[in-house]
Amino acid sequence: MSNLREELRSGLEYLHTVTELHQRVRAAHPTFGLYEASELQWYWTIPRPTDDVDQLFWFDDDGRPAAAMVAVDFGDGVSLVYDAPMLIVSVMPDLSPDTIAHMFDRGLAHIAELGIDAVELEVDRADAVQRQVLFDRGFTVKEDALIECWLDIGDRPEITPLHDGYRLSSRAELADRPHHMAGPRRPKFHERLEQISLYRPDLDLVVLDANDEPAAQAIFWFDPSTATGSIEPVRTYDGHQQRGLSRHLLATGIERLAELGASRVAIGYEPDNPASGPFYLSLGFEPHRRTDVMAGPTRQLDESPNA
Incomplete structure (x- = not known):
């Protein structure tokens, strides 16, 4: 070197x-x-x-x-x-x-x-x-x-039921409508998604409410060259917290990563966020570095x- x-x-x-x-x-x-x-x-x-x-x-x-x-x-x-x-x-x-x-x-x-x-x-x-x-x-x-956390895929969480009034979907199923993350801050979002090699519409998950509006979202990334998964970003929208949406969303996404061959999954959170740390640890993630x-x-x- x-x-x-x-x-x-x-x-x-x-x-x-x-x-x-x-x-x-x-x-x-x-x-x-x-x-x-x-x-x-x-x-x-x-x-x-x-x-x-x-x-x-x-x-x-x-x-x-x-x-x-x-x-x-x-x-x-x-x-x-x-x-x-x-x-x-x-x-x-x-x-x-x-x-x-x-x-x-x-x-x-x-x-x-x-x-x-x-x-x-x-x-x-x-x-x-x-x-x-x-x-x-x-x-x-x-x-x-x-705080960076890792999850060994063998320790992945069970998928919990989705709260009544919500349904899980992916961009693979919603390709006929604008992406829920597109907007003024991402003026070329669709075009740029097509330029990145690791993006998969079937791993871009969103929970929709009874009005078919986004209630929670997360993008899961799988790198087949290293059998590594990662999750970014994760968000539950205002008015939809404390309903188990993120737990269902993340458990489902991690299961899809496992089916693709991921051996481990990474996620990070800010240490001053009082909710993220305990939530990720409850899913089986373990802190690795700060x-x-x-x-x-x-x-x-x-x-x-x-x-």
């Missing part, structure tokens, strides 16, 4: 490459890394100013992606939030600490050249290497991020603004 080649990629080429990288990471280790291949594909459903930004990748001698530092704008989707876009850091498990330190230097310098002065990123609390590299470069812990958001400058002290 010492002779990695740098390359910049943007647009759909970036998306395909970062997907391949995350699949390689998951194939190399069942739980290493903070991101599943589906996550950045899901981010793609909202057009962002960073979509066309040159993103920095490293490739091994066989031309396979080995690492990436990707800036993603989670702002309003209109103007680049130059003060602090998120830096998505993904590396293969066998990269050395010196290589990771070098990558951060190169990655932060590249982002500084784009005119971005600061970034935030999610970091595993147990990742001493990345945390020390970031502390050495002026980063600080800003806030809690997520992460922080760290924030810091892209330009280091020994760099001049005109460098």
Whole structure:
């Protein structure tokens, strides 16, 4: 891994490459890394100013992606939030600490050249290497991020009955009507769903109420190359809570992942959410890691603004 080649990629080429990288990471280790291949594909459903930004990748001698530092704008989707876009850091498990330190230097310098002065990123609390590299470069812990949980498919929950007045459906069955998540924030939602390789309409589930309106929703993702499932996003609409809709929805989706061959399923939640944690644990998920958001400058002290 010492002779990695740098390359910049943007647009759909970036998306395909970062997907391949995350699949390689998951194939190399069942739980290493903070991101599943589906996550950045899901981010793609909202057009962002960073979509066309040159993103920095490293490739091994066989031309396979080995690492990436990707800036993603989670702002309003209109103007680049130059003060602090998120830096998505993904590396293969066998990269050395010196290589990771070098990558951060190169990655932060590249982002500084784009005119971005600061970034935030999610970091595993147990990742001493990345945390020390970031502390050495002026980063600080800003806030809690997520608790990541995993479910072994053999421990999946039973499917509970659906509350009277509701029915479960999927986008495979509702293709003749607009997607319930389309709207001003996702102006090209249908078009972008067709561009991502891991999206399956039969795993895009929605509970409909007596008026045929969405009451709860979740998208389940299956990566056949790694036998990994993930769930994002999950939502129960106002006025429909405490009726067991999410339990039926998630148990059904997890069962479909099992039927496709998933061996484990990932889900995450914010630690300050009082409902999500106990609910996911009651389904059989187990906490695996906790992460922080760290924030810091892209330009280091020994760099001049005109460098």
